[in-house]
Structures are given as C-alpha cells and as structure tokens.
Amino acid sequence: MSADETTAPPRIPPGGLRELGPLNWAIAKIGANRIRAPKFHLMNVLGQHRLLFLAWLPFSGYLLYAGKLSRQDAELVILRVGHLRGSEYELQQHRRLARSRGLDADVQAAIFEGPDAPGLAPHQRTLVTATDEFVITRSMSAETWAALSKLYNRAQIIEFCTLAGQYDALAATMATLRIPLDFPD
Incomplete structure (x- = not known):
C-alpha cells in the first residue's frame, strides 16, 4: 500500500x-x-x-x-500474504496474533525475507514458497506441490489454498476501500 x-x-x-x-x-x-x-x-x-x-x-x-492447519502455520501464511500484498492492515493485526501463537519477531522477519531466509524450519520454507507461488502465479509448481503434499493431507492443502486466497482477497478489499488501521503504530 x-x-x-x-x-x-x-x-x-x-x-x-x-x-x-x-x-x-x-x-x-x-x-x-x-x-x-x-x-x-x-x-x-x-x-x-x-x-x-x-x-x-x-x-x-x-x-x-x-482450521485444520496449525495456528502457527495459518499465521505464517497470513503474514506472507500481507507482506506480498503490502497490506499494512493485515500485517498490523497478524503480527500481534502471530506473536501470541509462537511466531516471534525473528521468525516473522524471516517470513518477510522469504523462503531462503535463515531461521525458518524446513516446513516453514515450504509454506512460504507455496504462499508465494499461490499469490503471485495463482498456481503451484509440481515441486512445491510435492513438498506441500508431504506435509499436509488433502483437506489441509485445500484449506491452505482457501486461507491464502481469503487473505489475498481481504488485502485487495482493504486497499481498495482504504480501511483505516486499528492501531496508531
């Protein structure tokens, strides 16, 4: 934004x-x-x-x-979507919530840096990569699909796509409507 x-x-x-x-x-x-x-x-x-x-x-x-994803994994996806879309509203809300769900400032910084950032666990790298591909290309490479399929069952993969899509749509809605931030920081 x-x-x-x-x-x-x-x-x-x-x-x-x-x-x-x-x-x-x-x-x-x-x-x-x-x-x-x-x-x-x-x-x-x-x-x-x-x-x-x-x-x-x-x-x-x-x-x-x-949902069927862990709360930490859901927050990782939401933070990455907010970062990719430049949604300060999403980031402001979910930085706080992610901290309460165990994603500290260092892990959040790594999420924003990308899948190759130090400090991410292997499954977090896969989630960041999958989120990037889903949001940017509206699809997923065969390699990323295979990696995600090793981590999650079908219902969880469907939920991953729905979660990333929901927060991508929210980012667009909030930017278009210019929804004000809830906190002064």
Whole structure:
C-alpha cells in the first residue's frame, strides 16, 4: 500500500450502529474489545453489507481459529500474504496474533525475507514458497506441490489454498476501500 493509500480518507468510512444494524454493530464491538482497539475498522466497514458480513464471518473465523492447519502455520501464511500484498492492515493485526501463537519477531522477519531466509524450519520454507507461488502465479509448481503434499493431507492443502486466497482477497478489499488501521503504530 502506498503512502497515499494509508493517508487518504476511507472510501467507505467505518460505520456505527445505524450503518451496521444492531447485530453487526454488536459483533464489531465484541471484535474491537477482543483486539483491544476502540474500533475494529474491518468489521465496521464490511458489516455495512449486513448479510454478506454474516456469511463471511463464520468462514473467516473458521480459517483463523479452528482450521485444520496449525495456528502457527495459518499465521505464517497470513503474514506472507500481507507482506506480498503490502497490506499494512493485515500485517498490523497478524503480527500481534502471530506473536501470541509462537511466531516471534525473528521468525516473522524471516517470513518477510522469504523462503531462503535463515531461521525458518524446513516446513516453514515450504509454506512460504507455496504462499508465494499461490499469490503471485495463482498456481503451484509440481515441486512445491510435492513438498506441500508431504506435509499436509488433502483437506489441509485445500484449506491452505482457501486461507491464502481469503487473505489475498481481504488485502485487495482493504486497499481498495482504504480501511483505516486499528492501531496508531
């Protein structure tokens, strides 16, 4: 995201009770409380499409909190997608969450550096490579597929693709709508 995109006003400002309706407003308030921010801007914007938000939320929540990939592996994928797409919003949210899930600052720096960075475990190198290929080429080489297939079963590979695609789509949505950051840092 360019400096203009981070300082430009939101294209759809975060809404309140009137724009979100009581249910989505309550969900956004609970979400903000959970991340310890005054507002959870992503929810305060997406929640303005009331039914789509209610359909998206369980899907997104499943991938983030209950999926078949380990929480560390899911965070690695999300951080790499955020880095590749220059999504400061994703990175701001998920740097914090990744730390709480065991990915310290050194591992996060290695994730941002790429698959050849020192400090990554072999399975993390495979995940970074797979994420790069998925996001950049919209596919995966036979070599990367074989490496990923040694690590994960079919359901986990499907989930990997869905997770990477979900956060790639979110990065594009947040950049286009210019959703403000939740934290001043």
